[in-house]
Amino acid sequence: MPVLPLAAATLVGDQENPKDLIAAQVREQGHTCEAPKSAERDESQSGPDSEVWTLECENASYRVRLVPDMAADIEQIN
Incomplete structure (x- = not known):
């Protein structure tokens, strides 16, 4: 399963608009995210070694836990 690189996971919090990066990770792990909205x-x-994000896509919403060097933990929430 593809893993978000450590550098990318660390940068998510620093980016102005991380929805595209998180949506790409969600898709790489087999979920559908059409037109990420936010x-x-x-x-x-979130903690010092992981970041938790709520990703809203046109078709679904997800809670995504990003942990460096591991696959994201993804839970559909709608």
Whole structure:
């Protein structure tokens, strides 16, 4: 399963609009994300070694936990 590189995972929080990077990871892991609309970091769920994002796509929404050097943990939430 493809893994978001450490550098990319670290940069997600620094990017102005991370929705495209997170949507690409979601797609690489076999989920459908048509026309990503937004990605919001969940500060309460994120930690020093992982970032949790809510990704809203045209067809679905996902909770995505990005952990360096590992596949993302993806949960569809709608």
